[in-house]
Amino acid sequence: MPRELKTAVRLLVATTVLCLALSAQSVVVGNTVVYNAQVNSNFATYTNIYVVFPPAYGTNNYSNFVSSVMGNSNIDGVTLQIGWNQIETTAPMPSPCASPGTDTCQQDGTNLNWYHTYDWTGIDPPSANCSSTNPSFIAPWFCKFGSPAVNKTVNFVLTGISPNPTNTATPTYVTGQTWIQAVNSSYGHQDVLNTSNTLDVGTGGCGSYSGPIIVNSSMLFSTGGLSTTVQVTWSGSGTSPQAGDTIWVSGFGAPNSGLNNSNQQWGSPVTTPPTCSGGTFCYTIPTATNATANGGGVSIVRAIDSWPVPYEEAFAAGYLAFLKAAIYHFNHLNHVDNTTGLRETTSQIRYIRPGPAVGGEGQPICKTSNVMMNTMPGYSEGQWIDSTSPIGWYRRINQAVESANPRMQIMYSINVEGTTRDASFATRDAALITSYGNVTGVWNAFGSQGLAQTDITSFNVSNCPDGTGAPDTGNNWGCMFTKYWSGANTDYITTSHDPPVPTNVALELQQIDCSNPCAAGGCSGYPSGNEQCFLGNTAPGKTGDLRTLLPSVTGSHHASIIELYSQDALLAFDPMFCNPGVGTCTSTTGYDTFSGLTPTSQYYFFIEAGYGCGSGNCYANKAIAAAHGPH
Numbered sequence: 001m002p003r004e005l006k007t008a009v010r011l012l013v014a015t016t017v018l019c020l021a022l023s024a025q026s027v028v029v030g031n032t033v034v035y036n037a038q039v040n041s042n043f044a045t046y047t048n049i050y051v052v053f054p055p056a057y058g059t060n061n062y063s064n065f066v067s068s069v070m071g072n073s074n075i076d077g078v079t080l081q082i083g084w085n086q087i088e089t090t091a092p093m094p095s096p097c098a099s100p101g102t103d104t105c106q107q108d109g110t111n112l113n114w115y116h117t118y119d120w121t122g123i124d125p126p127s128a129n130c131s132s133t134n135p136s137f138i139a140p141w142f143c144k145f146g147s148p149a150v151n152k153t154v155n156f157v158l159t160g161i162s163p164n165p166t167n168t169a170t171p172t173y174v175t176g177q178t179w180i181q182a183v184n185s186s187y188g189h190q191d192v193l194n195t196s197n198t199l200d201v202g203t204g205g206c207g208s209y210s211g212p213i214i215v216n217s218s219m220l221f222s223t224g225g226l227s228t229t230v231q232v233t234w235s236g237s238g239t240s241p242q243a244g245d246t247i248w249v250s251g252f253g254a255p256n257s258g259l260n261n262s263n264q265q266w267g268s269p270v271t272t273p274p275t276c277s278g279g280t281f282c283y284t285i286p287t288a289t290n291a292t293a294n295g296g297g298v299s300i301v302r303a304i305d306s307w308p309v310p311y312e313e314a315f316a317a318g319y320l321a322f323l324k325a326a327i328y329h330f331n332h333l334n335h336v337d338n339t340t341g342l343r344e345t346t347s348q349i350r351y352i353r354p355g356p357a358v359g360g361e362g363q364p365i366c367k368t369s370n371v372m373m374n375t376m377p378g379y380s381e382g383q384w385i386d387s388t389s390p391i392g393w394y395r396r397i398n399q400a401v402e403s404a405n406p407r408m409q410i411m412y413s414i415n416v417e418g419t420t421r422d423a424s425f426a427t428r429d430a431a432l433i434t435s436y437g438n439v440t441g442v443w444n445a446f447g448s449q450g451l452a453q454t455d456i457t458s459f460n461v462s463n464c465p466d467g468t469g470a471p472d473t474g475n476n477w478g479c480m481f482t483k484y485w486s487g488a489n490t491d492y493i494t495t496s497h498d499p500p501v502p503t504n505v506a507l508e509l510q511q512i513d514c515s516n517p518c519a520a521g522g523c524s525g526y527p528s529g530n531e532q533c534f535l536g537n538t539a540p541g542k543t544g545d546l547r548t549l550l551p552s553v554t555g556s557h558h559a560s561i562i563e564l565y566s567q568d569a570l571l572a573f574d575p576m577f578c579n580p581g582v583g584t585c586t587s588t589t590g591y592d593t594f595s596g597l598t599p600t601s602q603y604y605f606f607i608e609a610g611y612g613c614g615s616g617n618c619y620a621n622k623a624i625a626a627a628h629g630p631h
Contacts, residue, residue: 044630045486047554048350050155052079052510052563056135061570061592068574068611069566071146074621074628075573077153077350078141079563081360083169084160084322086123086136091173092116092318094182103329109400110183110317118325129336139335142345153350155411157360158326160319166305174315175303176244177269183317187376190314191265192246192306193365234280241281245270246303249283265374267303307365309375310357311383311393320400323354327404346407351445351506351561353411356397361449362413362429381425386432394429398436398444405439409506414446416475426476430484434505446484447508447561448477453519453544456552474512478557481507485558509553510563511543514597517571517609517619519544526604533567533596547619550627562627567594571610572620578606 051069055062069075097105097115108114128139141154162169173179175190184190230249234240241247248267268283276282308315333346356362364384366372372379377390386392391399394412401410414429416422430446437443455473463472464479472478484505514533518526519540533541543549546568553559570577570592577592578585585602587593594602609619 045554045558045560046630047560047562047627048076048153049074049562049564049624049628050077050079050153050350051075051566051569052157053081054078054141054566057133057137057140058135060594061566061574064574064576064590064592065566065570066145068576069569070152072573073146074625075152075569076628077155077348079155079157079353080138080141081157081159082123082326083162084158084319085169085171087118087120087326088116088171088318088322089119089122090117091171091176092179092182101324101328103325103332106321106325108183108317108321110313114182116318116321116325118322118329120329124329124333127336130338142333142335142348143337151348154345154348155350156326156330156352158323158352158354159359160310160315160322160355161307161358163359167307170304170308170315171318172242172245172304174308174318175246176242178244179318180244180314184313184376187312189246189266189376190303190312191309191371191375192303193309193369193371229276229282229284231276231279231282233278241270241283241300241302243270243272243275243281247283248301250300265371267301307358309365309372309379311377311396312375316393316396320396323397323401324404327352327401327406331405331407349408351409351411351508352406353413354397354401356394356412359449360413361415362394363415381422381428385425385428392432394432398432402436402438407439409438409442409445410436411445411447411506411508413449414475414477414480415448416471423471423476423479426471426480430480434484443505445506445508445561446480447506447510448473448475449510449563450474450512451477451509451549451553452512452542453549454542456549456557459557477507477509481558486560506560507558508561508563509559511565511568513541513543514565514567515543515546515549515571515620516540516601516605517545517547518601518604523604523608526608527600533565533594545619546623546627550623554627554631564624567597568620569624571605572618572624573611575611577610578602580607 051065054069055065070078092108092114094113095115096107097117099105100107100115103120104118106116106118108116123136124138128134128137130140130143132140138154142151144151159169161167175192180188180190246267247270268285270281270283272281273279310316310319330349330352331346333344333349334342335345337343353360357365364372364379367379377383380387383390383392385394387395398410398412412429412433414426414433416426433444433446452474455478459472459478461479461482464482485507486504517523550562554562574592576590579588579591580586580603581599583603584599585591585606586599592602597605605620607613611618611621613619
């Protein structure tokens, strides 16, 4: 569809939905009028609430979640995550596959002689239905819940690189030499970042990371002092490095100590017999001096366990092809309902969020590190977002996804990069994202996955920076929501920008961690310093109390989508959240258990704010119920 026609369709969709009574309102930043907001005082934003990454079948809390949370009318559905390597399970081949342009076959966009094949049966086999018990299957989430039974919404996060901190989402071929030579032979590498995501990459933290440390005292290394080839006989646990892998190895002194530092640009390529004389595999040391290491205390980091630089071609070509295959799959989704038979289920998908970087988020990783300073093409803000020579990574993703003609809305993460919190990233992200859309005329959406209490306590719309200033909210979502919400014409005065009228852009927020209803002294007797899920011993956590957070973000801040963690949804709606003992929650069959929440915190949350807090005093469910619906 031509760009002009798409814009016309989107304008029609927006103006058909909205019956506008507008009054002019300007916002002044310094001496510059940034917003010319046509505010609709009668417009109501409808806020949907989804649970992100719900418990899978057979895991803790699944049965309670299905019965108490999915059946609740304030929960609209779930957001599931799919890793790229769950679907592309074999390496691309230089020969055509059957049905190119579908969910099972995509021609590579960089080297047209190569083809990708995909296998969806691991998550979505044709036989799956509402009774399926495989925890990876998506079909049961498309079935009916509650009484009366109704279908819920199912959203998806598509992940090319996974956090926590070892990467388990990127297919192994991406860092192998065969694929690198096929799509990026002039450079010959796929750069990766061995950095721990437990550090705050948003503020520049990029510490050394040694991967899934593989230490095997039974490894045998060459002891020839002048030999540059090290032979390894693998007999330990874990997956042995394969031919073409890049690895970093500990145990060497100068001048080979660069191999010890997993943040270095290059490790060493792996070869396998018969290329090397024996053993499981070999690798080469850059120089002969100190070319020995014993078998004890040696760790190996594989490139594939690390985080690839996403805009380099080995990763980019494969990931963009996967995104096209995924959109095709979800465009043609049908599932077997146990009572009605085969039915179309694509219409139950509200949005899909492709992850431009780690997870479903869009944060450039460690841009000042040695690796990012020497990538090909070189890192820059334009290269990350929307430059045209070469095309920026965000733009490439938007173009690829739009070319697949998605029937559902596409969602992206905006970000504010660097230690100085440069708001121009989020401003450019949002402008680029909303210039693309789906086949039905709905603009792409955006959001932030770092919602915290500080966002609402510090936000002031008059401070909105559209340049390089530091924003008041994480990822500058507060200003971008004010700019793009559907009750306002927030076009730049000095810039011709799409969209120029009230829009159908969805605005999404996900908590930075699970909430703490006992924050700021909210629970009498709650011990200070108690652990909080996801952020460890950092009481009271960053999300804080939903009673203060949700009314603000769904009211004056216009959020139309809230993604809750399952801990909070269970706290609000599950009577089996806790079996209270003496000042703690005892672990008893049938009750919820949490690996990231101490029994003591669980007890106080349940007694003071959860389902068991007593008649008329249940804060969590009231806060969620009030946030859900029109505002």
